[in-house]
Amino acid sequence: MDGNLILHNANLFTPVGSEAARGEEMANISHIRDAVIVVENGSIIYAGEKGKTPDVEKGKFTCIDAEGRAVIPGFVDSHTHLIFGGYRPDEFGWRLKGESYMSIMQRGGGIQSTVNATRESTPQQLADKAQWFIDRMSEMGVTTVEAKSGYGLDTANELKMLEAIDILKNREDQKLEIVPTFLGAHAVPKEYKGRTGDYVNLIIKEMIPLVRDKAHFFDIFTEKDVFEIEDSRRLLKAAREAGMELKLHADEIVTLGGAELAAEMKAVSADHLLHVSDEGIRRMAAEGVVATLLPLTAFALREPFAPARKFIESGAAVALATDLNPGSCFSGSIPLTIALACIYMKMTVEETLTALTLNGAAAVGLAGQTGSIEKGKRGDILILEFPELSMLPYYVGMNCVRTTIHKGKVIRHP
Numbered sequence: 001m002d003g004n005l006i007l008h009n010a011n012l013f014t015p016v017g018s019e020a021a022r023g024e025e026m027a028n029i030s031h032i033r034d035a036v037i038v039v040e041n042g043s044i045i046y047a048g049e050k051g052k053t054p055d056v057e058k059g060k061f062t063c064i065d066a067e068g069r070a071v072i073p074g075f076v077d078s079h080t081h082l083i084f085g086g087y088r089p090d091e092f093g094w095r096l097k098g099e100s101y102m103s104i105m106q107r108g109g110g111i112q113s114t115v116n117a118t119r120e121s122t123p124q125q126l127a128d129k130a131q132w133f134i135d136r137m138s139e140m141g142v143t144t145v146e147a148k149s150g151y152g153l154d155t156a157n158e159l160k161m162l163e164a165i166d167i168l169k170n171r172e173d174q175k176l177e178i179v180p181t182f183l184g185a186h187a188v189p190k191e192y193k194g195r196t197g198d199y200v201n202l203i204i205k206e207m208i209p210l211v212r213d214k215a216h217f218f219d220i221f222t223e224k225d226v227f228e229i230e231d232s233r234r235l236l237k238a239a240r241e242a243g244m245e246l247k248l249h250a251d252e253i254v255t256l257g258g259a260e261l262a263a264e265m266k267a268v269s270a271d272h273l274l275h276v277s278d279e280g281i282r283r284m285a286a287e288g289v290v291a292t293l294l295p296l297t298a299f300a301l302r303e304p305f306a307p308a309r310k311f312i313e314s315g316a317a318v319a320l321a322t323d324l325n326p327g328s329c330f331s332g333s334i335p336l337t338i339a340l341a342c343i344y345m346k347m348t349v350e351e352t353l354t355a356l357t358l359n360g361a362a363a364v365g366l367a368g369q370t371g372s373i374e375k376g377k378r379g380d381i382l383i384l385e386f387p388e389l390s391m392l393p394y395y396v397g398m399n400c401v402r403t404t405i406h407k408g409k410v411i412r413h414p
Contacts, residue, residue, distance in 0.1 A: 003042040003408040004061040005379060008050060010035040010071035013389045014373040015354040020290055020317035020362035026351040029389070037071070039379030039408035047373045062410060064403070066383050070391070072353060073373050074143025074176075074380030074406065075334055076360030079271050079292050081183075081325035082130045082147040083161050086117025088327050092300075101301055101328055102225070102253055111151070111187040114326050118151040118161065126164035133324065133332055134168065138175040138411055140334040141401035143380035145176055146321075146364050148219060150183030154191075155206050158184045162214045175404075175411045177378075179364045181247065182207075182215035185227050185235050200231050204238040212242045216365065217268070219247040222258040229257055236265045245365060251276045252297075263287040269319065269363040273306045274298055281307070285316035290363040293355075294323040295340035296331050308345040319359040320352065335392075335399050342393035349390055379408035 012035035015021055021028065036053045038046040038061075046054050091104050091113070104110050118126070130147070137145060147168070149161035165180045184207045185200075192199040208218070218239035222232040236246050245268050250258025252272035259280025262270035270284060271292040284291055293306040311318050320341055324332035334356070341347045347355065361371030370378045383403035384391060391400055404412040 003039065003379070005039040005405065005408045005410070006056070006058065006061045006063045007037040007066055007071065007381065008063070009068055010037060010066040011068055011387050012037070012047065012071045012373060013353065014073055015358040016372055016374055017358065018368040020288070020359045020367060021354050022285070022288075022317045023312055023315035026312060026318065026354040026359070027348055029350045029353060035071070037373060037381060042379055042407035042409070044373060044375055044377050044379050046375060064383075064410070064413070068387050069402065070384040070387055070389050071373070072382050072384065072389070073357040073371055074382055074404065075141045075356045076144040076364065076366070076371055077137060077142045077321050077332070077334070078146050078269070078319050078360040078363040079294060079321035079323050080145055080147055080332065081150065081323070082133060082145065083126050083149065083164050084114050084118055084151050084326045085121040085126065086114055086326065087330070088113055091327060092330070095301065105187070110327055112190055114151045115153050115189060119157050123160050123163040123167060126161065127167040130164065130168060134175060137332055138404050139401070140399050141382045141404055142334060143176050143404065143406045144179065144361065144364065144366060144370055146179045146181055148181045148183040149215070150186030150219070153184065153187060153189035155202070155210065158182065158207060159210060159214070162211060166214070176406055177370070179217070179366070180215040181217040181219050182211045182244070183219040183221075184211070185220040187221060187226060196227070196231060200235060203235060208238055208242050208244070212244055216245055217247050218244040219249065221249040222256065222261060223249065223252060224254050224256055229261055232258070232261060233265070236261070236267070240265070247271065251280065259284050262289050268365060271321070272297065274303050276307065278310070281310050281314050281316065285311070285314040288317070290317045290319050290359060292319040292321050292363050293345070294321055294329070295345060296333065296337055297323045297329040299340055300329045300331070305340070305345050308341065308347050312347075312351065317359050317362065318351070318355050319363040320355040321360060333397070335395070336397045338392050339396045349393055352393070353389065379405060381405040
């Protein structure tokens with residue numbers, strides 16, 4: 001009966017629609033008490049009042065009584081660096097003593113440290129390591145996750161990282177959907193130090209043609225002393241010409257104009273945005289670029305949080321994600337992401353739910369398939385321990401997901 005599910009006595013909370021909710025629309029949450037949800041062959045065929053349930057052969061369905069608990073869509077973690085070799089706890093200690101992220105990177109630590117460890121790992125080793133994190137994500141209610149390459153920084157090792165993602169995607173018992181993103185433009189590797197243009201050429205001429213069918217998205221770290229605006233524009237144009245959708249790490253460390261570039265290139269999302277300009281916010285909102293905000297990273301780096309309220313008040317679509325990675329944010333905590341968004345970024349619980357579900361799905365091109373509990377969407381559903389949505393931030397930094405359901409299959413249940 002995997003993929004066939006009837007969930008009743010649900011206190012249902014969900015955004016609605018098949019595209020990102022923008023601005024004040026993010027607070028629009030459909031609420032149905034005593035709802036019934038029917039999932040057949042992994043897809044939702046009904047979600048609504050119990051008196052209008054379709055006639056199905058109940059013996060072919062798993063039945064779950066939600067007992068009046070809050071039921072919400074599965075979370076979409078739309079920005080992670082899930083695949084990596086090694087760890088970097090020493091750098092965390094250095095930052096506690098006052099060193100900056102960029103100063104650590106400039107002296108050979110940071111991304112390059114993870115590149116070294118990743119290059120020494122096999123695809124299977126990378127996949128097995130990532131599976132542990134996937135298991136933890138599923139426990140916190142993640143049913144879709146984006147996974148980036150970007151710690152290979154040469155053709156063979158970038159392909160190896162994408163191979164590891166493919167191994168994970170094709171596991172028969174995989175607990176969630178995985179969306180691969182190519183991030184070969186994550187940093188300039190040590191062998192190309194001082195020759196950024198040559199590395200850009202390598203990505204354009206060699207990597208993009210090989211990865212275009214293995215990753216739907218092309219991402220880039222647009223940052224001062226990494227890939228600045230002109231190199232970023234050149235790379236993004238090449239990726240788009242190859243048929244890839246675009247993402248940017250933008251305006252994370254300094255105000256560089258990454259948000260404006262994302263709008264110019266009509267990227268699907270621009271992420272981080274801690275130092276975004278008001279003009280960048282305006283242009284992203286006008287072009288419908290999803291602002292993917294990563295409060296765990298700001299928290300870990302002791303940086304100011306991204307201006308979520310400015311984005312929302314400008315009519316932009318805001319998504320939230322964890323940015324799980326071995327350096328600047330070694331955390332995949334959805335509960336802490338929710339707490340930081342509500343307490344420090346001043347997002348309402350309704351906006352936060354939309355940002356972690358429908359808008360997260362939009363940030364990975366899947367808003368037509370998941371991110372809300374509606375007829376025709378994938379059966380990605382969570383039952384919380386408590387009856388009210390307001391418990392998500394109130395139970396500060398703690399997991400209140402009781403049951404995780406992916407494609408109508410119960411992944412975790414007491």
